[in-house]
Amino acid sequence: xxxxxxxxxxxxxxxxxxxxxxxxxxxxxxxxxxxxxxxxxxxxxxxxxxxxxxxxxxxxxxxxxxxxxxxxxxxxxxxxxxxxxxxxxxxxxxxxxxxxxxxxxxxxxxxxxxxxxxxxxxxxxxxxxxxxxxxxxxxxxxxxxxxxxxxxxxxxxxxxxxxxxxxxxxxx
Amino acid sequence: xxxxxxxxxxxxxxxxxxxxxxxxxxxxxxxxxxxxxxxxxxxxxxxxxxxxxxxxxxxxxxxxxxxxxxxxxxxxxxxxxxxxxxxxxxxxxxxxxxxxxxxxxxxxxxxxxxxxxxxxxxxxxxxxxxxxxxxxxxxxxxxxxxxxxxxxxxxxxxxxxx
Numbered sequence: 001x002x003x004x005x006x007x008x009x010x011x012x013x014x015x016x017x018x019x020x021x022x023x024x025x026x027x028x029x030x031x032x033x034x035x036x037x038x039x040x041x042x043x044x045x046x047x048x049x050x051x052x053x054x055x056x057x058x059x060x061x062x063x064x065x066x067x068x069x070x071x072x073x074x075x076x077x078x079x080x081x082x083x084x085x086x087x088x089x090x091x092x093x094x095x096x097x098x099x100x101x102x103x104x105x106x107x108x109x110x111x112x113x114x115x116x117x118x119x120x121x122x123x124x125x126x127x128x129x130x131x132x133x134x135x136x137x138x139x140x141x142x143x144x145x146x147x148x149x150x151x152x153x154x155x156x157x158x159x160x161x162x163x164x165x166x167x168x169x170x171x172x
Numbered sequence: 173x174x175x176x177x178x179x180x181x182x183x184x185x186x187x188x189x190x191x192x193x194x195x196x197x198x199x200x201x202x203x204x205x206x207x208x209x210x211x212x213x214x215x216x217x218x219x220x221x222x223x224x225x226x227x228x229x230x231x232x233x234x235x236x237x238x239x240x241x242x243x244x245x246x247x248x249x250x251x252x253x254x255x256x257x258x259x260x261x262x263x264x265x266x267x268x269x270x271x272x273x274x275x276x277x278x279x280x281x282x283x284x285x286x287x288x289x290x291x292x293x294x295x296x297x298x299x300x301x302x303x304x305x306x307x308x309x310x311x312x313x314x315x316x317x318x319x320x321x322x323x324x325x326x327x328x329x330x331x332x333x334x
Contacts, residue, residue, distance in 0.1 A: 032264060034260070041187035042191070055183075102234070125186075132186070132187030136221065136234070137220070
C-alpha cells in the first residue's frame with residue numbers, strides 16, 4: 001500500500017476514534033439547557049382544581065422547583081411520590097410547582113385525587129411555557145434559586161437522591 | 173361576571189419571546205405569505221421529540237405547538253433570525269437544523285469541503301500518473317522465442333514505426 005495513503009488513513013481514523021472516545025460515557029439523549037445560569041422565563045398560569053393564578057415572579061425569595069409532567073407519561077407516575085414527599089418535607093422553605101401541558105384538566109384532577117399532591121399544579125395552555133423552557137419531553141424539572149436563576153435542569157424521572165442533589169444547587 | 177372573567181384571563185401570562193429577543197425587528201407577515209413563511213422557518217427547526225425531523229414535518233404535538241409559535245411570532249413582526257434565536261436560547265443550538273458556523277460546529281461545514289478537495293486531488297494525481305509514458309520493455313531472449321512469436325513482434329514493431 002502507498003505509504004502516503006496509509007498515513008492519511010491513520011490520521012483520519014485517529015480523528016474519528018478521538019471524537020467517538022470523547023463521547024464515551026455520555027448519554028446522547030442528554031441536552032445541556034442553555035437556560036442554566038440565566039433568569040427563569042416568568043409566567044402566570046392557572047392552578048388546576050382551584051382556578052387561582054400563580055405567578056412565579058411573586059415566588060422569589062426561596063428556591064423553586066418547576067416540574068413539567070403529564071398524566072400520559074409513565075415515568076411521571078414513578079417520580080410523583082418522590083416529589084410530593086420532598087415538597088411536604090421542605091415546605092415552606094422550598095416551593096414546588098407542577099406544570100402540565102398537552103393534557104386534559106379532568107385527567108389531571110383525577111390523577112392528583114388518586115395519587116395525592118402537596119404543591120400546586122398549573123395548566124400550560126398550548127405548551128407555550130414548556131417551549132420557553134426548552135422542554136423536549138416529560139418529565140423535566142428545573143431548579144431555581146431564591147433569585148429566580150435556573151441553576152439546574154434534570155430530564156427524566158428523579159429518585160430521592162437525584163432530587164436532593166439538584167436541590168442542593170438551588171439552596172446554595 | 174364577564175368583566176371578572178376577562179380580568180381573570182388577562183392576568184394569565186405565558187413567557188413571551190420578548191423576554192428572550194426583545195421587540196420585533198421586522199414587518200408583520202399576513203395572509204397567504206404567513207403560511208409559506210411559517211413552513212420555511214419551521215423547516216429550519218428540529219423537532220425535540222422526533223429529532224430526525226423538522227418542526228414543519230413532525231406530527232408530534234410539541235412540533236405543532238412550536239409551529240404555531242413560529243406563526244404567531246411572524247404575524248407579530250419577528251424576523252426569521254429572531255425566531256431562530258428565541259428557540260436556540262430555549263433549547264440550545266441542538267434545535268437548529270442548520271448548524272451555526274462557529275466553534276466545533278464549523279467542522280460540519282468545513283469537513284465535507286475538505287473531503288471533496290482531497291478526493292479531487294487524489295483523482296488528479298492518479299490521472300497524471302496514468303498519462304506518463306510507460307518505460308520501454310526489455311527485449312526477450314531470442315533463443316526462447318517461438319518463431320511464430322518472433323514474427324508477430326516484428327510485425328508489431330513494424331506497425332509502431334510505420
